[in-house]
Amino acid sequence: MTRIFRRNIESLRFLIHCVQKQFKWIENLRVHYRVHTNERPFECDICSKRFSQAGHLKTHTRTHTGERPHQCQLCPLPFAESGSLKKHMRTHTRETPFECDICSKRFSQSGALKAHTRIHTGERPYQCLQCPSAFVESGALKKHLRNHTGETQFECDVFCKKLFIRCADLKLHYTIHTNERPFQCGICSKRFRTSSALKTHTRTHTGERPYQCQLCPSAFTQSSDLKKHMRTHTGETPFECNLCRKQFTHSFSMSQHKKRIHAQQTSPQ
Template sequence: MSGTSRKGPVFDPGLCRCCGALKKCRLLNHEYDWQGKKEVYSDMFVDCFGLMLSHLDGSELERLICATCVLRLRDASAFRGQVLRCEETLLQASIHVHGENVTPEVKQEPEVKLEERPEEVSEPPEAPEDDVMDPDYVDDGVDNGDLDVTVAKPKKSLKKEKKKVKRREKRGKRELVEKMRKTGERLRKLEKIEIQPAVEKKRVVDADYKAYKDCVTLVESSFVCPFDTSFSDYFCVYCRQVFTDPDKLREHTLTHDPSAYKDIVTAVKKLPQIDVHRIDCRLCPVKIDTLDMFKDHLNNVHGMTFYPNPSDFLIYKLTLTNLTCLECNQTFGFFHALRKHMAEHFGTCICDVCGAHYFEERMLILHQKTHQRIDENFPCKDCGKNFKSKHSRYLHEARTHKKEPAYQCVKCDAVLFSYTLRYRHMIEVHGEERLFPCEHCDRAYDSRKSLREHNRRSHLKIFKHQCDLCDKRFYLPSRLKEHMATHTGERNYRCEYCGKSYPRLRGLKVHMQSHGAEKKFRCTLCGAAFTQNVNLRNHVKRQHQSLDLDEFHD
């Protein structure tokens, strides 16, 4: 993602063309401010190395440099400036030594300090102009009256100082000339050495950036369908619209521009998921069936680099039912089970206790809590019931004790009392298409759970609950419990209006319709009215046994 700091544009992440790493980068040919100075990195390459960089007028992603390489470039530029300054100093010194009529600088003669007696700190009287010091004067330590000053052999000391200064100057000149001679020899040796052309260092591309580029290339150059999921619902990665039918998801995704995917995939932390039901090239009308064919096609025909790795993104062929793993051909009834299975092939987060595989670290952490001996409980303050998470306790308190809705709709401000009500709300209010047809009959359901129960009950005939007193079997334990009332004679379901009791709840529900619904079925002989046709037929059997029942069939 690109951004702008107070010093200039910044790309994070970006591929540095100097070291090949995926880091936070800047533009090579943009002017940046550093410590009050303006710097353009492409110009610094020219100044330091005489290197003209290519593709500086192309895409921004092709002309990036990371902060590490910028620091090295600044060091090289500073070193170049240091060398130039030293060369300038050396040339000036050479001109000074070998130039004509050049008078060497002579240091100023050192002053001769006069020693005062500690008893008197006053300055001595100024001597007259004609009072000149005798050149043969020697200090004999005798007091000279008022002028109490001792000078130790001034004539010889001045001569010695001058000789020392001259000797230092000569020695400095000899050392400078020797340095210049050695420098000249080194330069001549360097001129004789044949300069070898620089060998271009092979750029090492970061693995994460390589996976990112492969995924973006695949989406932008083919008709594959990127998607996101929540359990077994499919989401459009561009607008987050939800689908249950993969065909409608693919049809909808074609309405979006695939070039927007490169910005979306960088923001998503989860492993990208790609539906390869249709691959076909977007750049030309070639039909392609497999990723290997698409890879060869891009490399050979369009000259694009594409090296897909199975662990870079998850590949599926989405169908409404019977989803198949493309690695081992194992079949699953719904997507959530398939994705959990895919973690066994490509999940890098592995539980060290049981070996379970996960794609994300957070899911592994949640799984590892199940192995802990002491489970952390979150008791309800009102009734003392324990829950495994704070969220579960919050939902319990909101629904049971506070009587407040707790399920927020993601598309509006509505808050519902249960997950089921929110599910219905998304279908009825926001028009989400959630229809799961049965592949064995013409029935359809609005949830996978209902479809699964229908298949087990109606088609697979999975009846695990058997009556101990007869051979009847039932799909649900509640149905077995209702059936047991036929053996015991219990009639636990009583009507609150008329007092009639029934052994099954369904019987009571049918009866309750007689109290609130319109009585459409009327007997033509006695005028008795009923809410259901079955009740009319039973009435005729009991009260009018000698008549033909077909006359009363409505």
């Protein structure tokens, strides 16, 4: 009798487990249906923005409260959601799990890979309605629109309250406070805040100068140096002294001019 009772108990537990899984599957399916119906039953009490899932509303509410419960253990940056922390950790680990099937370039985020693929296909589905510009991802269009509106949406709310037009600029700004330099030169061990700065630095070792002047034999390690050099050919003088209206090819030349010629006018009284 006891053996039969135990067998029945095990069968009942198994049945309960199956029912629980079935309910979980049904709930997930119900949430998924909202993608098609555009149903958003969860509303923010502060700004009235609506969401399809309670978890999304909870995360959104933190943009109002400033709560950032997910703390990076390697730097001072906190995050509102665990997914953002997970993505951020790849800046420390330099993990790039997403690979392009066409050129084998790797990315830390799936969205970055998707946007990159459009470079190969030429697809630019996000069109600016105020100018001819088009973009491979919606985020790039959103950032671009701030050039028209002058909106500064991203604030350094952890440290200094400085405002930025682009999220990427804010992230780069954070490294000034944290002194984070995750990109290290494999030759001399010098460290840099951005991968592009490391790439440019590496050319000092390799001798690579990919930016070639079309008017003379000069070549440069970065595009900005080529741009400055081109002014020697065009005669362009975009920098003007606000004290005597003299014009200069480079901002450095203008600064030196002010120190030499207008030292008394620019020095504090």
